[in-house]
Amino acid sequence: RSEVAVVGLGRFGASLCRTLVENGVSVLGIDRDPGLVQRYSHEITQTVALDSTDEEALREAGIEAYNPVVVAIGDNFEASLMTCVALKAVKVPTVVCKAATAVHRDVLRKVGADRVILPEHEAGQRLGLELAQPGFLGEIELCSDTAVTKVRAPASLVGLTLEESRVNEEYGLRVVAIVRGGRAIALPSKIERIESGDQLVLIGATARATELASRG
Amino acid sequence: RSEVAVVGLGRFGASLCRTLVENGVSVLGIDRDPGLVQRYSHEITQTVALDSTDEEALREAGIEAYNPVVVAIGDNFEASLMTCVALKAVKVPTVVCKAATAVHRDVLRKVGADRVILPEHEAGQRLGLELAQPGFLGEIELCSDTAVTKVRAPASLVGLTLEESRVNEEYGLRVVAIVRGGRAIALPSKIERIESGDQLVLIGATARATELASRG
Numbered sequence: 114r115s116e117v118a119v120v121g122l123g124r125f126g127a128s129l130c131r132t133l134v135e136n137g138v139s140v141l142g143i144d145r146d147p148g149l150v151q152r153y154s155h156e157i158t159q160t161v162a163l164d165s166t167d168e169e170a171l172r173e174a175g176i177e178a179y180n181p182v183v184v185a186i187g188d189n190f191e192a193s194l195m196t197c198v199a200l201k202a203v204k205v206p207t208v209v210c211k212a213a214t215a216v217h218r219d220v221l222r223k224v225g226a227d228r229v230i231l232p233e234h235e236a237g238q239r240l241g242l243e244l245a246q247p248g249f250l251g252e253i254e255l256c257s258d259t260a261v262t263k264v265r266a267p268a269s270l271v272g273l274t275l276e277e278s279r280v281n282e283e284y285g286l287r288v289v290a291i292v293r294g295g296r297a298i299a300l301p302s303k304i305e306r307i308e309s310g311d312q313l314v315l316i317g318a319t320a321r322a323t324e325l326a327s328r329g
Numbered sequence: 330r331s332e333v334a335v336v337g338l339g340r341f342g343a344s345l346c347r348t349l350v351e352n353g354v355s356v357l358g359i360d361r362d363p364g365l366v367q368r369y370s371h372e373i374t375q376t377v378a379l380d381s382t383d384e385e386a387l388r389e390a391g392i393e394a395y396n397p398v399v400v401a402i403g404d405n406f407e408a409s410l411m412t413c414v415a416l417k418a419v420k421v422p423t424v425v426c427k428a429a430t431a432v433h434r435d436v437l438r439k440v441g442a443d444r445v446i447l448p449e450h451e452a453g454q455r456l457g458l459e460l461a462q463p464g465f466l467g468e469i470e471l472c473s474d475t476a477v478t479k480v481r482a483p484a485s486l487v488g489l490t491l492e493e494s495r496v497n498e499e500y501g502l503r504v505v506a507i508v509r510g511g512r513a514i515a516l517p518s519k520i521e522r523i524e525s526g527d528q529l530v531l532i533g534a535t536a537r538a539t540e541l542a543s544r545g
């Protein structure tokens with residue numbers, strides 16, 4: 114497994130490093146602030162204080178052995194950009210950058226960033242979807258219009274068996290699991306009866322799952 | 330459906346409003362900066378310029394009719410806190426707040442915030458999990474240790490049928506769908522043969538799914 118380097122130990126960068134280390138990935142943490150580097154030196158596999166816009170300093174740290182390198186600098190637009198350019202100059206295969214705004218994202222893409230993340234923007238979207246679809250409890254996209262979704266069982270289905278509920282016939286949705294009282298029933302039989310408080314795990318069109326979730 | 334109010338039209342707040350409106354929810358957008366209120370007035374159902382730390386101004390805007398109210402103020406610690414306190418004073422049932430740091434989150438909880446979101450921190454965690462588990466493509470938690478996960482089919486299973494793969498016997502995982510070439514095969518039969526490039530949708534223990542994903 115190749116190692117990951119993270120430039121910028123702010124809120125995003127530090128949380129990224131911590132999660133990677135917790136999941137067994139070895140991480141090089143970089144920041145120009147020696148105080149931050151010192152503070153995280155016991156939590157991150159390896160840390161070094163340097164100015165990431167300096168190509169020579171990056172080469173000396175052996176940055177080209179890391180893949181991907183994540184640039185977790187947001188507010189400082191110039192440092193974010195110059196760092197992305199320097200990393201591409203030393204031939205790092207994959208550079209992932211955080212951006213503060215959509216314009217920042219577009220410029221990073223133009224100078225070679227392989228992927229750009231907008232943490233604030235993405236968090237707003239995720240909360241919006243959750244609040245807009247109250248019965249909707251989770252989703253994994255499978256292909257263009259099909260997904261696995263978890264929804265609260267609508268009241269009108271409580272007391273019916275899966276067969277009687279006609280969820281497959283009416284919505285084209287397959288129930289692949291039921292979550293009840295802290296336990297999951299995988300691949301339930303068609304004579305399983307839906308109870309109040311059940312969550313249904315469905316495979317089918319996302320739009321149809323949302324419809325089922327918002328049914329009374 | 331109750332309406333949602335969002336205080337603070339920064340990156341997070343604006344993106345939240347946009348997503349809610351796109352999903353058919355009516356939204357009241359609030360900011361003390363009249364320029365921002367003007368800029369978003371054509372995108373958000375209703376907007377008003379006021380200082381959200383002023384309880385009287387909130388009452389005049391009829392804030393208690395909205396549920397939840399989201400406080401999307403991050404950098405300005407005092408405004409975030411005073412707004413949360415004012416909203417609880419006018420008896421808004423659910424107040425969701427954004428926080429900039431863990432300390433900020435803890436203080437918001439103490440003054441009554443029902444839920445606190447740390448966008449930077451959560452984005453770092455999400456990216457960390459994704460980079461640490463390259464074969465892991467998505468997850469919905471079902472209960473304490475069981476989840477629905479999507480993983481890249483390991484090379485050692487390519488060419489075997491689901492029955493021959495013994496994924497259920499060896500890992501306790503049920504394959505509930507296969508994603509192949511932009512199409513999903515829901516509830517595949519046990520004689521379905523796994524092909525190169527397939528993604529498997531599994532139900533079972535998350536730790537076992539991760540093990541399967543990182544198998545060669």
Ligand SMILES: Nc1ncnc2c1ncn2[C@@H]1O[C@H](COP(=O)(O)OP(=O)(O)OP(=O)(O)O)[C@@H](O)[C@H]1O
Binds near residue numbers: 124126
């Ligand atoms: N040229 C540079 N070289 C190395 N580190 C840098 C450089 N410029 C900025 N940093 C570091 O990157 C970190 C994050 O930068 P910045 O404050 O610009 O982003 P941020 O978006 O506010 O971060 P976050 O929101 O994740 O806390 C800081 O710790 C800063 O010291």
Ligand SMILES: Nc1ncnc2c1ncn2[C@@H]1O[C@H](COP(=O)(O)OP(=O)(O)OP(=O)(O)O)[C@@H](O)[C@H]1O
Binds near residue numbers: 337341342381401403
């Ligand atoms: N007392 C207040 N009343 C109403 N709006 C306020 C108040 N204080 C701050 N705001 C608004 O909240 C918005 C976001 O605030 P702030 O800049 O503190 O957070 P932020 O974390 O930087 O936002 P983001 O990261 O989402 O862009 C700003 O548009 C600001 O005008």
